[in-house]
Amino acid sequence: MQNFDFHNPTRVMFGKGQIAALAQLVPAGSRVLMLYGGGSIRNNGVYDEVKAALAGHTLLEFGGIEPNPTYETLMRAIALVRAENIDFLLAVGGGSVIDGTKFVAAGSLLEEDPWTIFEQRAANVQGALPFGAVLTLPATGSEMNSAAVVTRKATQEKRAFASRHVFPRFAVLDPTKTFTLPARQVGNGVVDAFVHVMEQYMTHPVDAKVQDRFAEGLLLTLIEEGPRTLAAPEDYDARANLMWTATLALNGLIGAGVPQDWSTHMIGHELTALYGLDHAQTLAVVLPSMLRVRREAKRAKLLQYAARVWDLREGDEDARIEAAIAKTEAFFESVGVPTKLSGYGLSREHVEPVLAALEAHQLTKLGEDRGVTLEVSRKVLELSV
Amino acid sequence: MQNFDFHNPTRVMFGKGQIAALAQLVPAGSRVLMLYGGGSIRNNGVYDEVKAALAGHTLLEFGGIEPNPTYETLMRAIALVRAENIDFLLAVGGGSVIDGTKFVAAGSLLEEDPWTIFEQRAANVQGALPFGAVLTLPATGSEMNSAAVVTRKATQEKRAFASRHVFPRFAVLDPTKTFTLPARQVGNGVVDAFVHVMEQYMTHPVDAKVQDRFAEGLLLTLIEEGPRTLAAPEDYDARANLMWTATLALNGLIGAGVPQDWSTHMIGHELTALYGLDHAQTLAVVLPSMLRVRREAKRAKLLQYAARVWDLREGDEDARIEAAIAKTEAFFESVGVPTKLSGYGLSREHVEPVLAALEAHQLTKLGEDRGVTLEVSRKVLELSV
Numbered sequence: 001m002q003n004f005d006f007h008n009p010t011r012v013m014f015g016k017g018q019i020a021a022l023a024q025l026v027p028a029g030s031r032v033l034m035l036y037g038g039g040s041i042r043n044n045g046v047y048d049e050v051k052a053a054l055a056g057h058t059l060l061e062f063g064g065i066e067p068n069p070t071y072e073t074l075m076r077a078i079a080l081v082r083a084e085n086i087d088f089l090l091a092v093g094g095g096s097v098i099d100g101t102k103f104v105a106a107g108s109l110l111e112e113d114p115w116t117i118f119e120q121r122a123a124n125v126q127g128a129l130p131f132g133a134v135l136t137l138p139a140t141g142s143e144m145n146s147a148a149v150v151t152r153k154a155t156q157e158k159r160a161f162a163s164r165h166v167f168p169r170f171a172v173l174d175p176t177k178t179f180t181l182p183a184r185q186v187g188n189g190v191v192d193a194f195v196h197v198m199e200q201y202m203t204h205p206v207d208a209k210v211q212d213r214f215a216e217g218l219l220l221t222l223i224e225e226g227p228r229t230l231a232a233p234e235d236y237d238a239r240a241n242l243m244w245t246a247t248l249a250l251n252g253l254i255g256a257g258v259p260q261d262w263s264t265h266m267i268g269h270e271l272t273a274l275y276g277l278d279h280a281q282t283l284a285v286v287l288p289s290m291l292r293v294r295r296e297a298k299r300a301k302l303l304q305y306a307a308r309v310w311d312l313r314e315g316d317e318d319a320r321i322e323a324a325i326a327k328t329e330a331f332f333e334s335v336g337v338p339t340k341l342s343g344y345g346l347s348r349e350h351v352e353p354v355l356a357a358l359e360a361h362q363l364t365k366l367g368e369d370r371g372v373t374l375e376v377s378r379k380v381l382e383l384s385v
Numbered sequence: 386m387q388n389f390d391f392h393n394p395t396r397v398m399f400g401k402g403q404i405a406a407l408a409q410l411v412p413a414g415s416r417v418l419m420l421y422g423g424g425s426i427r428n429n430g431v432y433d434e435v436k437a438a439l440a441g442h443t444l445l446e447f448g449g450i451e452p453n454p455t456y457e458t459l460m461r462a463i464a465l466v467r468a469e470n471i472d473f474l475l476a477v478g479g480g481s482v483i484d485g486t487k488f489v490a491a492g493s494l495l496e497e498d499p500w501t502i503f504e505q506r507a508a509n510v511q512g513a514l515p516f517g518a519v520l521t522l523p524a525t526g527s528e529m530n531s532a533a534v535v536t537r538k539a540t541q542e543k544r545a546f547a548s549r550h551v552f553p554r555f556a557v558l559d560p561t562k563t564f565t566l567p568a569r570q571v572g573n574g575v576v577d578a579f580v581h582v583m584e585q586y587m588t589h590p591v592d593a594k595v596q597d598r599f600a601e602g603l604l605l606t607l608i609e610e611g612p613r614t615l616a617a618p619e620d621y622d623a624r625a626n627l628m629w630t631a632t633l634a635l636n637g638l639i640g641a642g643v644p645q646d647w648s649t650h651m652i653g654h655e656l657t658a659l660y661g662l663d664h665a666q667t668l669a670v671v672l673p674s675m676l677r678v679r680r681e682a683k684r685a686k687l688l689q690y691a692a693r694v695w696d697l698r699e700g701d702e703d704a705r706i707e708a709a710i711a712k713t714e715a716f717f718e719s720v721g722v723p724t725k726l727s728g729y730g731l732s733r734e735h736v737e738p739v740l741a742a743l744e745a746h747q748l749t750k751l752g753e754d755r756g757v758t759l760e761v762s763r764k765v766l767e768l769s770v
Contacts, residue, residue: 003400003402004400005397005399007394007395008393010392012390012392014388017388207626209610213602213606216598217599220598241386241594244642257625
């Protein structure tokens with residue numbers, strides 16, 4: 001096991017009716033800005049419940065944060081925070097709203113252009129406005145971690161930052177509020193959480209037994225609960241298991257003390273920036289090819305994955321590995337997420353611009369061993385056509 | 386899944402050489418009291434490393450905290466804290482030292498007798514001195530939770546309290562510092578962690594898939610790493626896995642959203658108070674009998690445990706359950722912890738005083754369903770002779 005520093009101070013309020021707890025969770029006397037997305041929260045009851053819970057607080061609103069939240073939109077939120085002397089933020093939505101709120105929380109306190117957060121790897125983030133989250137879409141894990149991804153529309157850049165100052169103070173997770181999610185978002189969420197686990201698990205063994213068992217437990221739960229949720233959208237326990245799994249998939253726990261990959265995410269970000277694929281769609285396209293191309297570097301863990309997650313324990317090793325990857329693909333397809341670029345109207349000609357973007361962003365040595373060179377990324381993308 | 390409120394703000398610094406991080410972890414300018422036990426830290430290098438790391442701080446010491454820390458001893462530490470205007474505590478040791486430090490942290494701020502913490506179920510704990518922990522014995526999980534158990538010598542009472550104010554600010558876990566532990570303490574730690582998991586897992590199903598998988602992952606790791614550690618005391622990864630497992634066994638995570646039992650612990654506490662058995666020894670004695678006596682209430686989870694932890698998936702259900710319990714017993718014995726009262730020189734005549742103590746302490750309806758009456762406790766203890 002590698003040395004690690006694990007600290008996750010976010011409080012999770014989980015279950016039916018927990019939005020009412022906002023009345024106590026948000027400090028009395030705060031000037032609160034509620035940030036949200038396209039307005040689905042007005043249809044699923046969340047907006048009304050939040051307003052009711054915060055009836056005793058000064059509450060302003062900023063709607064319209066888009067999927068893959070943009071710097072351009074978030075700068076308008078920062079201007080509002082400053083103009084209205086906001087001192088507490090409340091993100092109400094999915095990962096994009098929460099990521100955007102993290103950027104607003106940190107950016108509002110900076111004198112310089114907040115885009116410098118990315119350029120300086122958050123070294124200039126010395127504090128942030130306190131904020132909480134009400135999660136409506138299980139997927140990214142942003143509700144219980146300290147990372148965020150923001151897109152600059154003008155330059156088509158998708159950049160990430162992390163800082164201990166942007167852990168949510170609390171996260172409210174009410175699974176009933178996910179009953180009305182479109183199937184596409186449910187499927188995306190399942191794939192997103194699955195690949196988050198894989199990025200932290202599918203590397204090389206470092207004898208970290210608990211982290212492996214926990215990662216495998218999350219994968220098995222996604223495999224059980226993803227299809228169950230799609231088949232019965234109002235199954236509370238299926239929704240609850242999915243929601244808690246997605247949170248635990250990226251809250252720092254399973255990644256503590258082990259190598260991490262993240263090359264699938266890096267390539268995926270470029271696909272989203274260039275062609276507008278949903279984040280999870282890019283992961284479903286890249287991961288299976290990445291596993292095939294990187295089979296030797298990941299051999300021991302692929303065999304463990306085949307055995308413990310897919311119960312493939314007999315026969316030729318290479319056949320077991322290929323079967324596990326094929327089952328992974330079939331699982332993504334089963335929750336409605338195509339695993340080839342062709343499924344999104346893309347073809348071989350769309351590969352080169354992705355490689356150019358990776359090169360421009362100096363992403364030419366990715367992965368747990370920095371073994372994902374541009375040449376490897378090319379193989380992966382060509383295999384994904 | 387049940388609703389839950391999960392919050393664990395303790396920072397974990399894990400790995401070789403992490404004691405040096407104390408220099409940064411303990412706030413500059415603090416007046417620090419280091420609390421420790423019988424002095425083993427002077428032999429394994431921990432004492433010297435702590436002193437070196439805190440060379441820039443004002444550092445006082447309080448040694449001699451006993452296993453099953455006593456109110457009488459801890460009141461002397463509280464007197465020292467007050468006399469010396471201590472403002473930061475550092476527990477250096479195992480669960481007893483950390484539990485004792487929690488009592489000192491909360492008790493030092495109370496005007497009334499700190500024993501009232503137990504009588505008032507910690508309602509009078511409105512704050513506590515900040516403190517950190519350097520763990521030397523993986524077992525209790527106290528280093529990353531907010532609970533403590535203290536014994537009053539004068540009255541042979543063993544009482545517990547929990548308060549969000551007594552989470553350690555940080556916990557330093559260096560597995561190399563456990564290389565020299567006596568085998569008895571290693572075995573005890575393995576059993577203690579195992580039973581912590583069982584108290585939160587072995588109840589009745591509530592469709593909490595992640596919690597179940599995580600609990601099973603911890604049990605499997607203990608089964609793998611306990612004997613490995615005893616066979617090769619300087620195997621770093623075995624020690625590391627054991628240490629991290631024991632912490633995660635009782636940090637609130639696997640118990641969030643599920644029913645919990647704790648009847649084995651309650652009966653065990655009386656055995657320690659009356660006859661001086663080590664805490665883990667009492668658990669090894671009580672748990673197997675508890676599972677046998679409560680077989681029907683726990684039937685579904687016993688079958689799941691048999692299948693997933695012991696790979697018992699074929700044949701008659703009752704035979705599988707009995708085999709899983711027998712394997713549990715054999716595992717405890719394999720790490721050197723006897724599972725019958727006779728193994729500690731006790732016999733049938735020692736049962737009645739335990740029942741009298743349970744009755745005196747109003748512990749007559751224990752367990753996840755309050756089904757462990759005095760009559761059930763009697764059956765459990767008689768089966769454990």
